[in-house]
Amino acid sequence: MKGKGGFMNTVRSHIMVCGGTGCVSSGSDKLIDLFKEKLSSVEYDSEVKVIKTGCFGFCGQGPIVKIHPDNVFYVQVTFDDVDEIVEEHIVKGRVVKRLLYEEPFYKRKVQSTSKMDFYKKQYRVALRNCGLINPEEIEEYIAFDGYEALGKVLLEMSPEDVTGLLKDAGLRGRGGGGFPTGLKWEFTAKSPGDEKYIICNADEGDPGAFMDRSILEGDPHSVLEAMIIGGYATGANNGIIYIRAEYPLAIKRLNIAIDQARELGFLGKDIFGSGFDFDIRVKLGAGAFVCGEETALIHSVEGKRGEPTKKPPFPSESGYLNKPTTVNNVETFANVCPIILKGADWYSSIGTETSKGTKVFALAGSVNNVGLVEVPMGTTLREIIYDIGGGIVDGKKFKAVQTGGPSGGVITTDDLDTPIDYESLKNIGSMMGSGGMIIMDETSCMVNIAKFYLEFSQDESCGKCTPCRIGVKRMYEILERITEGEGTLEDLEKLELLANMIKSSSLCGLGQTAPNPVLSTMNYFYDEYREHVEKGYCRAGECKALMKYSIDAEKCIGCTACARVCPVNCITGKAKEVHVIDQSECIACGACFDACKFDAVIKP
Amino acid sequence: MNTEVVNKMSVKSLEELRKLREESKKKVSLRKDGEGDFIELMVGMATCGIAAGARTTLNALLDEIENKNLENVKVVQVGCLGYCHSEPIVQVNEPGKEPIIYGNVDDKRAREIINKHIINHELIDDAIIIETYKKP
Numbered sequence: 001m002k003g004k005g006g007f008m009n010t011v012r013s014h015i016m017v018c019g020g021t022g023c024v025s026s027g028s029d030k031l032i033d034l035f036k037e038k039l040s041s042v043e044y045d046s047e048v049k050v051i052k053t054g055c056f057g058f059c060g061q062g063p064i065v066k067i068h069p070d071n072v073f074y075v076q077v078t079f080d081d082v083d084e085i086v087e088e089h090i091v092k093g094r095v096v097k098r099l100l101y102e103e104p105f106y107k108r109k110v111q112s113t114s115k116m117d118f119y120k121k122q123y124r125v126a127l128r129n130c131g132l133i134n135p136e137e138i139e140e141y142i143a144f145d146g147y148e149a150l151g152k153v154l155l156e157m158s159p160e161d162v163t164g165l166l167k168d169a170g171l172r173g174r175g176g177g178g179f180p181t182g183l184k185w186e187f188t189a190k191s192p193g194d195e196k197y198i199i200c201n202a203d204e205g206d207p208g209a210f211m212d213r214s215i216l217e218g219d220p221h222s223v224l225e226a227m228i229i230g231g232y233a234t235g236a237n238n239g240i241i242y243i244r245a246e247y248p249l250a251i252k253r254l255n256i257a258i259d260q261a262r263e264l265g266f267l268g269k270d271i272f273g274s275g276f277d278f279d280i281r282v283k284l285g286a287g288a289f290v291c292g293e294e295t296a297l298i299h300s301v302e303g304k305r306g307e308p309t310k311k312p313p314f315p316s317e318s319g320y321l322n323k324p325t326t327v328n329n330v331e332t333f334a335n336v337c338p339i340i341l342k343g344a345d346w347y348s349s350i351g352t353e354t355s356k357g358t359k360v361f362a363l364a365g366s367v368n369n370v371g372l373v374e375v376p377m378g379t380t381l382r383e384i385i386y387d388i389g390g391g392i393v394d395g396k397k398f399k400a401v402q403t404g405g406p407s408g409g410v411i412t413t414d415d416l417d418t419p420i421d422y423e424s425l426k427n428i429g430s431m432m433g434s435g436g437m438i439i440m441d442e443t444s445c446m447v448n449i450a451k452f453y454l455e456f457s458q459d460e461s462c463g464k465c466t467p468c469r470i471g472v473k474r475m476y477e478i479l480e481r482i483t484e485g486e487g488t489l490e491d492l493e494k495l496e497l498l499a500n501m502i503k504s505s506s507l508c509g510l511g512q513t514a515p516n517p518v519l520s521t522m523n524y525f526y527d528e529y530r531e532h533v534e535k536g537y538c539r540a541g542e543c544k545a546l547m548k549y550s551i552d553a554e555k556c557i558g559c560t561a562c563a564r565v566c567p568v569n570c571i572t573g574k575a576k577e578v579h580v581i582d583q584s585e586c587i588a589c590g591a592c593f594d595a596c597k598f599d600a601v602i603k604p
Numbered sequence: 605m606n607t608e609v610v611n612k613m614s615v616k617s618l619e620e621l622r623k624l625r626e627e628s629k630k631k632v633s634l635r636k637d638g639e640g641d642f643i644e645l646m647v648g649m650a651t652c653g654i655a656a657g658a659r660t661t662l663n664a665l666l667d668e669i670e671n672k673n674l675e676n677v678k679v680v681q682v683g684c685l686g687y688c689h690s691e692p693i694v695q696v697n698e699p700g701k702e703p704i705i706y707g708n709v710d711d712k713r714a715r716e717i718i719n720k721h722i723i724n725h726e727l728i729d730d731a732i733i734i735e736t737y738k739k740p
Contacts, residue, residue: 010666012679014634047663068634069678093649093681132635142621143628151618264624265614273616 013048013090014068018131020055020217021210021249023062027079028052031063034082039090048090054218056131058118060370061101066131071112074099104368104390118369121388123350125358126174126211126334127374130218135253138260141221147266149340153229154274159189162233166336168344170356175201175292175329176404176433178355178422181336184326187316188234191324196236199320199327200227201297202243202250205289206405207456209436211360212330214372216243216250219334220257224280226336228266231278234326239280242297244287254282289406289460293508294319294327296462307464308508329434331360351377355421359432365402365439366393378419381411385439396441400524404433406453406460407513409520410446429520431513445542446525447532450518451479457514468511471502475518482529484545485536492529496522535584548583549592555600562592562601633675641699643677643722648693650684656691657710664714665694677722690733696721707733 017023017032032050039045056064061075065085072095074085081099088094100109103117113119124130133140141147153162166182173179188196200223204212216223227239243251258280261267269277283301290296291306298320300306319325335357339347348356355377361384362372368390375384381401385391392398400410409430411418418424422432440449454476463469475498481487499515506512522529531537538546551562551571558576563569570586573579581592593601615621647653647662658681665679685693690707694717697703704727706717713731720726 010663010670011634012662012666012681016635070680091649092651092654092683093647094683133632139624139628140632142625143632145625147615147621148618148625151615151621155618265616268614272618272621 011047011049013070015048015050015085015090016053016066016068016131017050018054018056018062018064019052019135019249020059020062020130020214021247022055022059023064024249026063028063030079031065031077031082034079035086038082038086042086042091044086044090051134052136053133054130054135055127055214055372057122057127057214057372057374058101058369059372060368064131066113070095071114073101073111073113073116075101117390118371118373118388121379121383122374123358123376124374125338125350126215126222126331126360127218127372128338129222130214133219135218135220136256138221138257138264141219145337145341146221147225147264149337150225150228150266151272153232153340154272154276159233159235162229162340163189165344166233166339169339169347170344170351171332171335171339171347172355172422173329174331174335174359174434176407176431176435178432181328181332184316184328185230185233187314188236188324188326191317193235193324195238195321195323196234197320197323197325198227198230198234198236198239199297199301199325200239200241200243200333201292201294201327201329202241202247203285203287203292203297204244204247204330204434205287205292205460206407206434206436207453208364208438209362209405209434211362211372211435213247213250215330215334215360216247217253220250220254221261222337223330223333224254224257224261225266226333227280228271228278229336229340230326230328230333232276234324236324236326237277237279239278240301240320241280241282242285242291242301243282245284246287251282251284258282288462289456290462290508290510293510296508297327298325305462307462308510310507331435352419352421352424354423359420359435361435361437363389363437363439365437366396366441366444367391367439368393375420377421380417380419382416384420384437385416389439392439392441396443399440399442399444400446402430402438402440402449402453402517403436404431404513404516405436406457407431407509407516408433409516410440410449410524412524429516429523431516443540443542445483445538445540446521446528447479447482447538448540448542450521451476451483453517454479454514457510461510461514465505465507465511467502467505468507468514471498471506472511472514474498475502475515479518482532483538483543485532485543487533489530489533492522492533545588548586548588549581549590550583550602551579551581551592552600552602553578555598557598557600559598561595561597565591565595567591630670634678641676643699644697645677645679645717646682646685646695646697647679648683648685648687648691648695649681652684652688653691653693658692660711661692661694661709661714664711665718668715668718672718672723674718674722677718687733693733705733706731 035050063077065074065077110116163182163186171181285291288306291300293308296306296308315325358374358376360374373388400412402410415428458472458476461468478491499519502515556578563571570582649658687693692709694709695705
């Protein structure tokens with residue numbers, strides 16, 4: 001077959017379009033179609049390929065389009081930009097500067113990812129293939145060392161070698177618990193039993209966290225391969241991926257990946273001719289937060305109610321169907337293959353004394369570069385928020401960052417330079433959690449944030465144990481009262497008492513950690529709680545019920561209409577002079593607003 | 605030759621996996637980012653370049669790179685290099701060396717650049733327009 005140039009056409013460029021959920025929802029699927037149409041209309045379709053890939057992590061700037069081999073990174077690409085990219089960049093080799101990312105501080109355009117602050121400080125292990133490969137083609141995963149680790153494990157290593165290697169590497173559970181993975185595998189391996197199971201916990205539920213989804217969408221084989229290795233190391237022949245049904249794209253790609261792995265014999269009987277059999281099935285969950293807890297998750301897989309049970313017995317002794325079971329998080333699995341291939345020394349050289357390797361964080365909230373970042377353990381919050389995250393939106397002042405989701409707490413300016421690892425975060429009253437990081441500026445009310453998380457926890461409480469079911473609800477009600485200006489100082493004492501009681505008496509992690517957002521915000525922002533209670537004042541201006549009416553001095557002509565209708569006589573001012581509302585007396589009835597004919601009364 | 609029918613056989617050894625990897629690597633070799641020891645071939649593809657046949661040049665370079673299985677070379681098309689009198693233009697950027705710019709690069713000369721300059725490290729003297737140009 002001869003191409004137009006008189007010889008075989010060689011593909012010379014790849015247009016990578018992000019196919020993660022974030023970019024898909026801003027239209028990346030249609031972008032792909034438009035690129036293909038345009039390329040064929042200029043007869044470049046045989047030499048330029050359009051590839052749908054996984055999440056680049058730069059979600060706030062999506063849809064993302066990256067062009068290889070030029071290494072040009074376009075952001076916020078719309079349907080109308082396709083023609084220009086093809087006509088200018090592909091046909092004439094001219095970069096479309098307009099679509100390059102502009103660094104928020106220096107206001108300069110950056111062309112390649114290697115020069116972007118967002119990527120410079122990142123170190124991608126778990127996300128190594130996201131944005132690089134087409135997740136729906138196993139050959140692309142294989143091209144980047146895929147299934148090499150599995151071959152090495154099955155043909156050259158004993159199960160003890162594998163658990164030993166992971167222990168030496170120092171890999172710890174990325175779901176938030178931080179339990180050493182090698183040890184967990186070893187416990188299951190040593191538990192007596194003819195049948196064992198390995199489960200992947202993809203029930204990602206923390207508000208704001210989406211790293212597990214992105215890994216499954218962008219690089220599903222990395223999880224499958226690690227599960228097979230885990231099966232071999234623990235003596236399990238069956239793997240189950242427990243994933244919430246709200247992740248349709250991840251589920252679709254997982255199923256494609258499983259089929260392809262079966263086709264090439266990485267799943268099934270006699271894998272790599274080693275005599276080891278292993279298969280994986282996908283189990284959909286209904287998206288209950290409590291099912292992220294391993295005992296609840298196992299019950300849900302069994303078809304029972306997703307409720308936790310007491311530990312011990314630990315799943316490694318008696319888990320799924322009362323058989324020894326290992327439960328690991330998606331991100332944990334995504335770290336396994338690089339460790340096998342590059343060794344324990346390499347892995348343990350990254351990170352801090354107690355926490356090795358990297359961690360993926362989902363940046364959200366009031367930060368310029370909303371997205372997914374992977375950094376070595378020991379990176380400081382300041383580096384993550386300012387260097388990678390590009391600082392606070394609109395140049396506002398940083399107030400706090402919430403980590404660990406509903407189980408974690410807030411971290412303030414004082415601790416911005418703390419190197420992050422499992423222990424350091426715990427020491428400052430928060431926790432690693434699954435890696436959600438919500439950045440807040442001065443316009444965020446800390447009482448309100450605590451209320452937000454409690455609302456989530458009381459909704460998600462499974463109801464099995466009383467402290468969590470009733471206690472968290474009572475706490476939520478108190479917070480609701482405070483944000484509405486009806487709280488008392490006694491309420492603050494009650495909150496603290498309840499919080500500590502729930503922490504110490506709940507059955508599972510959900511209840512044991514649910515009061516953390518309250519305790520942590522009370523610890524760092526007690527002043528704000530007091531202001532709400534004593535003065536009915538919310539300094540961030542977020543608690544709407546506490547907002548008072550005010551008068552715009554520019555617009556007020558001094559007609560006295562407002563003062564005459566005010567039922568509590570809190571508006572003062574002489575005729576033809578600017579009037580003022582005494583906010584401590586204002587009952588926010590709105591009568592002045594209705595009375596003013598000059599739009600001078602400002603509604604809260 | 606029908607390349608569409610890929611033999612989906614079970615992979616039973618590391619050798620088989622590595623063979624599959626070598627085949628698959630060709631499909632993704634474009635995606636190496638700029639870091640490392642890449643030789644970059646820039647082809648001027650502005651109106652003048654295209655009119656003078658730069659697409660043939662570009663395809664010849666890519667074809668020859670594939671024929672010779674070169675992994676450390678990437679071909680990037682760029683806008684006008686400013687030597688419109690000698691189009692098509694190919695600029696060779698080797699790490700640590702000063703760029704060399706070749707002019708009037710047709711199919712034959714493109715393959716020569718790969719075989720002589722890239723593989724044998726010999727300059728093709730009569731085709732060089734400029735070699736003292738410093739990269740900005």
